[in-house]
Amino acid sequence: MVERETMEFDVVIVGAGPAGLSTAIRLAQQAQQQDQECMICVVEKGSEVGAHILSGAVFETTALDELLPNWQELGAPVTTKVTNDEIYWFNNKNKATAIPHFATPKTFHNDGNYIVSMGNVCRWLAEQAENLGVEIFPGFSAHSLIIEDDTVKGIVTGDMGLDTDGNEKDGFMPGMELRAKYTVFAEGCRGHLGKQLINQFALDKDVSVQHYGLGFKEIWQIDPAKHKQGTVVHGTGWPLTGDTNGGSFMYHSENNQVVVGLIVDLNYSNPHLSPFDEFQQMKHHPIFKDVLEGGERIAYGARAITKGGLHSLPKMHFPGGLLVGCDAGTLNFAKIKGNHTAMKSGMVAAEVIFTALANEQQHTDLVEYSDAFAQSWAYKELHQSRNFGPVMHKLGKFLGGAYNTLDQNLFSGALPFTFKDNTPDYATLVDKNQAPRLSYPKADGQLSFDKLSSVFLSNTNHEESQPCHLKLKNAAIPIEVNLVKFDEPAQRYCPAGVYEIQQIAGKDEFVINSQNCVHCKTCDIKDPSQNITWLTPEGAGGPNYPNM
Structure with missing residues (x-):
């Protein structure tokens, strides 16, 4: 039995993203206002705050205005205001039709919003939290839960210095027990502890299943003559075809840079589809090519997003803690935005927790969080857009898009219909023989690239000789089931080349290159046999995004 150091806090927060940091800041503000001591700890698995943050991002400041009203005076990296909004239907690889604003859901409009790097916004939020006395521990992964008497009492950080077999190496450091009166889980989409909590406490018992998308993002340095700071471009259609939904984006940020990306809904049916190659192909469309050509790609990343909306929102409270942000699924997919709603969910959580602490309560089930969140503008947003994703799944791009435009623009989400996708x-994957095989153009090294060179740009690194953090429930399933039925889609849905089928001694073998993992969680979501479980590697492992 490993002996572990124990540290005690009032509140432990797992994840230094927008939700977790907003929780910490609001808690610290209330403690300061009431002249009460509140010991708050935030653990972050990235090497630094922001290292694992990947978001578009066009940012709505609603929550930030409430949390830190003087954010401009405090030097928040929120400076590039949206000046122009363009929306396209991509007919084919050469043609695009501009869609007038009146014909698109008003949730797509970005008046008053900003183009930001959420990684840098989180770094700045962390500074504000630390100025208020919050302790932030980057490089420490929350490995497991402390549950006693069916109550969450904290978390255990990951051991450092284990070899591939789980044996202690020189310099081994056991993880610490971080115990708290309340623990807040803000791990982002498909958090591995959040997933355990949802299962253990049956938090999703009365809701629709959760749905996800896989988002890609690159940052490009472009010719200044092509740069239009503040311009936001969104589109749908090609290269995604058939029942594959999603959308593309390109944002002209500052310093002659653009961010370009594609979101692919993970309910697609063709096992031969490669989301990564769809994204690389997309950049050859003239709308993107004309801007990117002659430029330099300087960053790459990928991350799953939670997009089920209100119908898929689990119960967010349980004995001893709360789920906030994308760990629960608060993203408003109708806006293609989740940072502001994640922040608000954390702020509401902080207010509920502080009241409990002031009343000398600990480890209770904060059922009042449900009502408090339901009274917030974030919940109202999610309610107004509750049918947005399901109706696209049920009716498709055209009819679903028409319904959403009508519902959002004329009725503000109040049409008396309920669409659910369970x-x-x-x-959703069909047999490999029932789906058309897809061939993708070879990467040209100018606009399109391969996975390995892309992973290199993500600065992904994992400590050598550590246990593989991608666990198979049954090692035989990839070859005996997934390869036979689906041509093992992990080879294609993974955006980082983690999974391969190799011929070894004349036999097909499933190879896991875990050192390539960018922590997107797609394998945990899309594996048709639900055979892959994503766990945290050693702290500080994974991507190191500088400005995502």
Whole structure:
């Protein structure tokens, strides 16, 4: 039995993203206002705050205005205001039709919003939290839960210095027990502890299944003559075809840079589809090519997003803690934005927790969080857009898009219909022989690239000789089931080349290159056999995004 150091706090927060840091800041503000001591700890698995943050991002400041009203005076990296909004239907690889604003859901409009790097916003939020006395521990992964008497009492950080077999190496450091009166889980989409909590406490018992998308993002340094600071471009259609939904984006940020990306809904049915190659192909469309050509790609990343909306929102409270942000699924997919709603969910959580602490309560089930969140503008947003994703799944791009435009623009989400999609994303793949095989153009090294050179740009690194953090429940399933039925789609849905089928001694073998993992969680979501479980590697492992 490993002996572990124990540290005690009032509140432990897992994840230094927008939700977790907003929780910490609001708690610290209330403690300061009431002249009460509140010991707050934030653990972050990235090497630094922001290292694992990947978001578009066009940022709505609603929550920030409430949390830190003087954010401009405090030097928040929120400076590039949206000046122009363009929306396109991509007919084919050469043609695009501009869609007038009146014909698109008003949730897509970005008046008053800003183009930001959420990684840098989180770094700045961390500074504000530390100025208020919050302790932030980057490089420490929350490995497991402390549950006693069916109550969450904190978390255990990951051991450092284990070899591939789990044996202690020189310099081994056991993880610490971080115990708290309340623990807040803000791990982002498909948090591995959040997933455990949802299962253990049946938090999703009365809701629709959760749905996800896989988002890609690159940062490009472009010719200044092509740069239009503040311009936001969104589109849908090509290269995604058939029942594959999603959308593309390009944002002209500052310093002659653009961010370009594609979101692919993970309910697609063709096992031969490669989301990564769809994204690389997309950049050859003239709308993107004309801007990117002659430029330099300087960053790459990928991350799953939670997009089920209100119908898929689990119960967010349980004995001893709360789920906030994308760990629960608060993203407003109708806006293609989740940072502001994640922040608000954390702020509401902080207010509920502080009241409990002031009343000398600890480890209770904060059922009042449900009502408090339901009274917030974030919940109202999610309610107004509750049918947005399901109606696209049910009716398709054209009819679904028409319904959403009508519902959002004329009725503000009040049409008396309910659409739900209860088919999990992992269950949508058809047999490999029933789907058309897809061939993708070879990467040209100018606009399109391969996975390995892309992973290199993500600065991904994992400590050598550590246990593989991608666990198979049954090692035989990839070859005996997934390869036979689906041509093992992990080879294609993974955006980082983690999974391969190799011929070894004349036999097909499933190879896991875990050192390539960018922590997107797609394998945990899309594997048709639900055979892969994503766990945290050693702290500080994974991507190191500088400005994502």
